[in-house]
Amino acid sequence: MKALVYDGPEALGFRDVPDAVAGPGQQLIKVMSVGVCGSDMHAYLGHDDRRPAPLILGHEAAGVIVGGMRDGERVTVNPLVACGTCAACARGHDNLCAERKIISMPPREGAFAQMVAMRDENLVTVPDHVSFDAASLAEPIACGWHAVRLARRALPEARTALVIGGGAIGLGAALSLSAQGITEIIILEPNDIRRGVLNGQCMQTSMSPDDLPADAMFDLVIDGVGYGATRATASAHARPGGVIAHIGLGEATGGLDIRRMTLQEITFFGTYTYTAQDFRDTAQAIFDGRLGRLDWTEQRALADGASAFTDIRAGTTAAPKMVLRPND
């Protein structure tokens, strides 16, 4: 099969590799759409020790099962494989399973390839009216879906939200907020071109951080970036008793105004990925149309995948998500 192989920092090769093989309890999936994640970019730049070259990256996949009992079934792939037996898994907190694995990290190859293998229970059936491009968004949107679910549990009366960052994580969080009943949402995005896409095609309300009034207060703030500067914004604009959900991994420390958070009883929680149930719920919301049209991806052939990475890095692509197609 053909695959886009990470060969080292800023080196991607599109070439023949041995076919993916389905093990016991697994299916083989012909990958039709696979998104490029910030973590793929991170690895591509050589910044992720957990992803040494050579390696097939990519974990946001949708496609068609080939062979076996489910042959021909259209599916979207939850790339996270938890143990299913530890205390965290038993409580339904499989996102906290210490043994959890993801495709695109050894020993599992990723989905920037014509085929990928995955166990049955991670495959969610996609109805015919949903495109593979849209179905592949279940993974990145599930991160925001999970964060919004936890934020609403912490503050059930929440009605207003600020989302920091208009990339796929921030946009996914904003769409999840709408789908879960939060109606007043502002996305902060410094990039003019991206704001144009958000306010146009994505039908969101976004503004430049420079335009946010200093005294604007929100029940919920979702930081989809995770740098000191974005956390400073988050802790300045959560209202007394408000909640900050933090998805990003930009910088490890700093930024929060903890004095204000203490005096004003503001909650901050970190969140990363999602549970298996969140993934299924997000996929269902996609299928039901509750997450909107999801027509804001940009597509390229997997053979042109290297150009996708260089364009994303150069900031010359405005779409919140780039999707590669290995089997067009």
Place this chain on the structure above:
Amino acid sequence: MKALVYDGPEALGFRDVPDAVAGPGQQLIKVMSVGVCGSDMHAYLGHDDRRPAPLILGHEAAGVIVGGMRDGERVTVNPLVACGTCAACARGHDNLCAERKIISMPPREGAFAQMVAMRDENLVTVPDHVSFDAASLAEPIACGWHAVRLARRALPEARTALVIGGGAIGLGAALSLSAQGITEIIILEPNDIRRGVLNGQCMQTSMSPDDLPADAMFDLVIDGVGYGATRATASAHARPGGVIAHIGLGEATGGLDIRRMTLQEITFFGTYTYTAQDFRDTAQAIFDGRLGRLDWTEQRALADGASAFTDIRAGTTAAPKMVLRPND
């Protein structure tokens, strides 16, 4: 009446001042016991712009109503006066009322005096079997009670807790944890003498921060200190999915390992003071004996109040709480 008056940085004068006067809806209370809080020390050192000299400090008071319909009633005083009408108050979140006032801050004089005035609804009746010294602890312990209530709401299944700091706030939090059903509690306290009091008279389990194993994990961590170093400890020892409650105001920023909190989905919330209901619940827990013997205060006459401040500052007093007695 006699009062201990803050006259400027490190200057306290014990002298005659005009008698406190009860306004409409208020009672006059003969103060029998009044605790020294860290915020009193902060003001005494000249570090609190909100408390300009000359001013009577002190807000942790218990005593006897003098005159009026409730003459002779033993009471403990909730020093916080919320507006009662704003949105926060209407939700029972009177600790978030933007109009809230406290005695010991202009325009209200404090309780380091023989008499203090307070509105009726802030006075909780104290049964005869409870000492004024114990009753005056309702205020500082209510801070921990409130933090523990919020922490348990965030993580109902919590069973283990680490409390950072063995002063009145930390000890109050530990006692509140026990009273609210958390049974495995460790207090971190660097001061040897204070650990002796905690492990002896206070019947707690405390240890030096140096002795805590690096991999020790707790469902809840309560930071009753609030410096960068204590927040670093908190974010290192909250288990995946765990909760940090932060009471202190030591340093405004820094310390949290936000990368770990994000990857391990750890919640952090700031908390400061308590609601009127928390105060009443804490007082009731004192009356019921659920907070233990509460015999770990050190007492001095109000006339000797200045020495209490110098001794606390010099670290030569081991008791978690110093109580002044204005009418002995």
